Amino acid sequence: MVKSKTSYVLIGIFLFIIIFLSIFGMSFTFLSPSRKSIWLYQYKIKNQTIHLKGLKNKVEVIIDSNGVAHIYAKDKYDAFYAEGYYTASMRLFQLELFGLTGMGNLSSWFGKKAINMDIKAHEIGFPQNANLSLQFVKAHYPSLYEDLVAYSNGINAYIAQAEKSHELPPIFYLAKIKPYKWSPLYSLAWGEVMAYSLTSGFCEELELSLIYPRLGFNLTKTLMPYYPYFINGSITAMPGNGTVNSLNLESFNISPTYFWSLNFYSQWATGISNATLIKARPLILSALRGICEDPPLGFIDLGSNEWEVTGNYSATGYPIIANDPHLTLYDPSLWLPIQLSAPGINVTGWELVGEPGILIGHTKYTAWGLTTPMGASSDAYLEKINMNNKSFLFNGKWYPMKAYRFDLMGKEYTLYYTNNGPLVAYNSTLGLGISLYWPAEFHPFLTLVAEMLFDNSTNFSQLIRAAEYWVIPPQNIGMVSRNHAGYITAGLYPLINIALPNNKTIRVIGARLILNGSSGKYEPVGFVPFKYLPHAFNPKRGYIFAPNQPTAYIDYPFPFVGGYWASGARALTIYRFLKAHKNITIDQMEELQGNVTDAWASVLNPVFVSCLSGQSLNGIESEGIKKLSEWNFTFYQNEVAPTIFTYTKFYLLNDTLGSILSSHGLSNYTELFYAGYNLLVNDLAYLGTHNETSPLFNGSFCNAVQSAYVKAISYLDSKLGSNISQWNWGRVHKLLLVNPAGITSLNYGPLPLWGDGFTPSAAYFSFNGTAYMPLITSEGPSLRMVSSPGLGEFFGVFPGGPSENFYSNLTQLNYWLHFKYFQLGRVSKPVIVWVLLPGGK
Amino acid sequence: MRRLYYIAFYIIAIILSFLLAYYFGYAFLAIIPGAFLGVIEKRSIRISAGFVIGFLSSILLYLSFPSLHLIAKETQLISGIPYSALIAIFPLIFGVIEASSAGFFGEVLQWKKR
Numbered sequence: 001m002v003k004s005k006t007s008y009v010l011i012g013i014f015l016f017i018i019i020f021l022s023i024f025g026m027s028f029t030f031l032s033p034s035r036k037s038i039w040l041y042q043y044k045i046k047n048q049t050i051h052l053k054g055l056k057n058k059v060e061v062i063i064d065s066n067g068v069a070h071i072y073a074k075d076k077y078d079a080f081y082a083e084g085y086y087t088a089s090m091r092l093f094q095l096e097l098f099g100l101t102g103m104g105n106l107s108s109w110f111g112k113k114a115i116n117m118d119i120k121a122h123e124i125g126f127p128q129n130a131n132l133s134l135q136f137v138k139a140h141y142p143s144l145y146e147d148l149v150a151y152s153n154g155i156n157a158y159i160a161q162a163e164k165s166h167e168l169p170p171i172f173y174l175a176k177i178k179p180y181k182w183s184p185l186y187s188l189a190w191g192e193v194m195a196y197s198l199t200s201g202f203c204e205e206l207e208l209s210l211i212y213p214r215l216g217f218n219l220t221k222t223l224m225p226y227y228p229y230f231i232n233g234s235i236t237a238m239p240g241n242g243t244v245n246s247l248n249l250e251s252f253n254i255s256p257t258y259f260w261s262l263n264f265y266s267q268w269a270t271g272i273s274n275a276t277l278i279k280a281r282p283l284i285l286s287a288l289r290g291i292c293e294d295p296p297l298g299f300i301d302l303g304s305n306e307w308e309v310t311g312n313y314s315a316t317g318y319p320i321i322a323n324d325p326h327l328t329l330y331d332p333s334l335w336l337p338i339q340l341s342a343p344g345i346n347v348t349g350w351e352l353v354g355e356p357g358i359l360i361g362h363t364k365y366t367a368w369g370l371t372t373p374m375g376a377s378s379d380a381y382l383e384k385i386n387m388n389n390k391s392f393l394f395n396g397k398w399y400p401m402k403a404y405r406f407d408l409m410g411k412e413y414t415l416y417y418t419n420n421g422p423l424v425a426y427n428s429t430l431g432l433g434i435s436l437y438w439p440a441e442f443h444p445f446l447t448l449v450a451e452m453l454f455d456n457s458t459n460f461s462q463l464i465r466a467a468e469y470w471v472i473p474p475q476n477i478g479m480v481s482r483n484h485a486g487y488i489t490a491g492l493y494p495l496i497n498i499a500l501p502n503n504k505t506i507r508v509i510g511a512r513l514i515l516n517g518s519s520g521k522y523e524p525v526g527f528v529p530f531k532y533l534p535h536a537f538n539p540k541r542g543y544i545f546a547p548n549q550p551t552a553y554i555d556y557p558f559p560f561v562g563g564y565w566a567s568g569a570r571a572l573t574i575y576r577f578l579k580a581h582k583n584i585t586i587d588q589m590e591e592l593q594g595n596v597t598d599a600w601a602s603v604l605n606p607v608f609v610s611c612l613s614g615q616s617l618n619g620i621e622s623e624g625i626k627k628l629s630e631w632n633f634t635f636y637q638n639e640v641a642p643t644i645f646t647y648t649k650f651y652l653l654n655d656t657l658g659s660i661l662s663s664h665g666l667s668n669y670t671e672l673f674y675a676g677y678n679l680l681v682n683d684l685a686y687l688g689t690h691n692e693t694s695p696l697f698n699g700s701f702c703n704a705v706q707s708a709y710v711k712a713i714s715y716l717d718s719k720l721g722s723n724i725s726q727w728n729w730g731r732v733h734k735l736l737l738v739n740p741a742g743i744t745s746l747n748y749g750p751l752p753l754w755g756d757g758f759t760p761s762a763a764y765f766s767f768n769g770t771a772y773m774p775l776i777t778s779e780g781p782s783l784r785m786v787s788s789p790g791l792g793e794f795f796g797v798f799p800g801g802p803s804e805n806f807y808s809n810l811t812q813l814n815y816w817l818h819f820k821y822f823q824l825g826r827v828s829k830p831v832i833v834w835v836l837l838p839g840g841k
Numbered sequence: 842m843r844r845l846y847y848i849a850f851y852i853i854a855i856i857l858s859f860l861l862a863y864y865f866g867y868a869f870l871a872i873i874p875g876a877f878l879g880v881i882e883k884r885s886i887r888i889s890a891g892f893v894i895g896f897l898s899s900i901l902l903y904l905s906f907p908s909l910h911l912i913a914k915e916t917q918l919i920s921g922i923p924y925s926a927l928i929a930i931f932p933l934i935f936g937v938i939e940a941s942s943a944g945f946f947g948e949v950l951q952w953k954k955r
Contacts (some may be wrong), residue, residue: 010948014948026869029866034862043911
């Protein structure tokens with residue numbers, strides 16, 4: 001009886017466990033050792049022969065020991081198909097994430113938390129613009145359309161294969177998301193995202209619209225001059241006074257000195273009074289927070305380097321180009337190194353993941369690179385609106401707004417358009433709205449046509465012809481062929497017609513503040529003609545450089561009123577180096593890319609040392625001065641002086657500018673103000689050496705330096721200990737490669753890093769008005785390329801590897817960190833071979 | 842004779858455990874091999890055999906996945922679930938279900954015999 005009772009109890013217990021665990025265990029099927037699990041995905045890239053539906057002929061993909069994939073196909077369609085297949089194999093999650101970002105549909109994967117990103121994407125117009133471009137490309141550029149389709153087919157072939165064999169990257173199963181079918185529309189939409197992230201004008205005009213009414217003209221001009229201090233016609237991207245094809249400001253009887261002495265913040269220049277700017281402040285803030293402060297994927301566009309030397313200036317007699325675009329350093333990288341070889345095309349370089357072809361690279365005869373020029377190519381307009389009847393005022397008449405409706409997670413949203421573009425912020429009570437004028441809304445994305453022309457180029461004229469198709473975003477395109485070298489700032493620069501106080505009218509690029517969108521007087525009236533875009537082909541001095549400094553100097557016929565340039569530190573270092581190195585070699589070009597000298601440190605540090613010498617200082621403070629006085633302004637990880645210099649600079653900026661912010665009622669905009677950190681350091685370098693008694697420094701620059709230095713030493717002492725020899729730059733300055741989906745646990749780093757935001761080998765970190773550590777860099781040289789087609793020498797490196805797998809091999813990160821290069825354009829040592837054959841199901 | 846009979850059931854349970862875990866991956870399927878172990882007379886042996894066969898069969902199958910170690914490390918980073926738990930959780934569930942199944946069917950068979 002007792003025994004049988006025990007049995008009953010046990011049967012009950014066992015039954016309960018079986019039922020409970022069977023239900024509970026269903027949630028863990030993805031961890032089972034079955035074909036339904038996450039374990040099937042293979043991290044190791046291995047040799048394989050695959051049959052693929054839609055492929056026309058056999059394609060060979062050889063992945064070499066540097067992680068470069070060499071794709072050998074018998075026709076162009078197969079080459080792009082294989083490129084798509086390879087890209088998806090290596091980067092499917094990243095690729096699809098980028099596609100959804102462009103199409104404003106991240107919420108389909110991530111739900112409500114991504115809805116704001118999607119709304120922004122629609123407000124800026126990525127999906128709308130991509131649709132416009134797709135129709136245009138289909139109708140007018142069937143060859144490009146075919147390339148886009150081939151690339152998409154390759155991606156979709158991989159998705160079908162991986163889904164069938166349950167071998168998608170584990171993140172798809174973990175996040176319970178399904179890959180969607182790629183199409184040319186996604187490539188175009190992603191191109192729009194990249195283009196917008198590299199576009200200047202709209203956001204800077206809004207930022208200044210908040211700051212200017214408080215600071216007034218004199219202070220604004222002092223802190224944010226039209227041209228940064230230390231810049232002259234030798235330093236601009238187009239060397240000289242700004243004359244282009246015999247046209248300059250004086251051709252319109254306007255003196256450059258007169259022109260640049262004007263106050264372009266005035267009502268005559270923008271159509272908006274100070275009182276209106278103050279009234280519109282909440283609206284401006286809303287627009288800034290909407291589509292400026294947190295753009296999709298959080299791109300920060302702070303700079304890039306590019307320079308070329310002519311054959312006369314190089315040691316080999318052939319031109320050489322160097323390019324390192326500074327972008328967010330993602331893990332995985334935005335770039336994928338590839339060679340595409342098929343009849344009619346043989347190009348090697350970096351694919352921008354999501355776009356077919358090679359964006360930066362070389363053919364056998366040519367090489368090209370890109371940097372961002374930073375002149376305004378978008379503008380902000382303040383509109384008078386009536387949201388009751390959805391109309392806007394233009395030139396004295398009310399017009400109905402165009403409505404665009406889109407759905408996100410089953411909810412309908414409506415976006416309104418004025419004649420200038422989408423209304424990205426509005427306030428019904430005030431009857432005011434802000435619209436974004438961005439040429440991408442009206443012009444198809446022909447930049448991909450330019451890319452394909454670059455990829456097929458065989459001579460310098462073809463490079464220039466390719467640049468003619470480059471529309472958005474404007475870019476400094478550095479180009480070399482076997483015997484020619486040059487650069488052009490290509491793209492669509494909207495022109496605004498303004499009447500100067502002397503009653504002369506002139507077409508200018510951009511504005512200093514938000515423009516009046518209702519009066520009809522400040523509307524875009526066309527674009528800078530290609531012939532007059534800043535450029536320099538085979539310059540006599542033998543070199544050209546375009547690292548985001550002012551594009552053209554003061555006599556340029558279409559003045560960059562909206563010029564939001566980098567500080568010019570990298571430009572100065574590059575200029576000094578190139579000027580001093582006639583008969584330059586490829587090795588020296590690489591050396592310059594790895595240069596970590598800070599031009600502003602070379603100006604400021606001697607003043608710091610001079611101000612601090614002879615002061616009564618304690619032991620650690622005296623040791624600090626010794627380090628600074630022995631320093632040659634380089635930022636290597638093992639140096640102590642960069643740490644002391646940087647923190648002294650932080651305190652100096654905060655002491656001098658912080659008080660201006662509070663005394664002018666700008667305390668709430670501290671973050672916004674210090675977003676211009678790059679330029680503020682240039683101000684400090686100039687004013688500290690040319691205007692030491694400026695009221696900015698409370699009458700004495702030296703006193704300000706002394707005070708800042710003592711605070712910096714005390715801060716470093718408290719954070720790093722009193723042994724000054726251990727205050728290495730690499731201890732406070734770190735590299736962090738960030739995951740594009742924002743999964744912080746998948747970030748790579750932190751690793752000690754060289755450089756700062758002013759060294760050619762740039763490493764950007766932010767400053768928000770207070771000292772902090774560690775200084776994290778996630779923006780910098782996203783790749784480095786040095787090429788000389790005449791010599792047949794092509795080198796490159798990037799901080800990543802081909803695969804998005806967190807533990808992937810073949811990464812070049814260590815080479816990038818130590819300024820080493822790989823030879824491009826030839827198979828270094830084949831390690832993996834894929835044979836793609838037609839005939840899959 | 843009984844020994845041979847038991848060995849046959851052990852072998853059937855092992856084969857079924859491997860096949861069901863590999864081809865289907867549902868933890869509740871461990872009930873089937875567990876049922877075969879229910880014939881073993883001694884309660885402690887059938888339960889422990891159920892657990893050992895269930896646990897080992899699924900954990901040994903992990904050896905067939907060349908990237909398991911790296912995927913588990915990455916999954917730990919993404920989900921925060923410890924590496925060892927990611928590897929052990931399914932075999933543990935599979936093993937406990939198989940043990941419970943062996944126990945359940947063993948009790949039922951013994952009860953019928955009585």
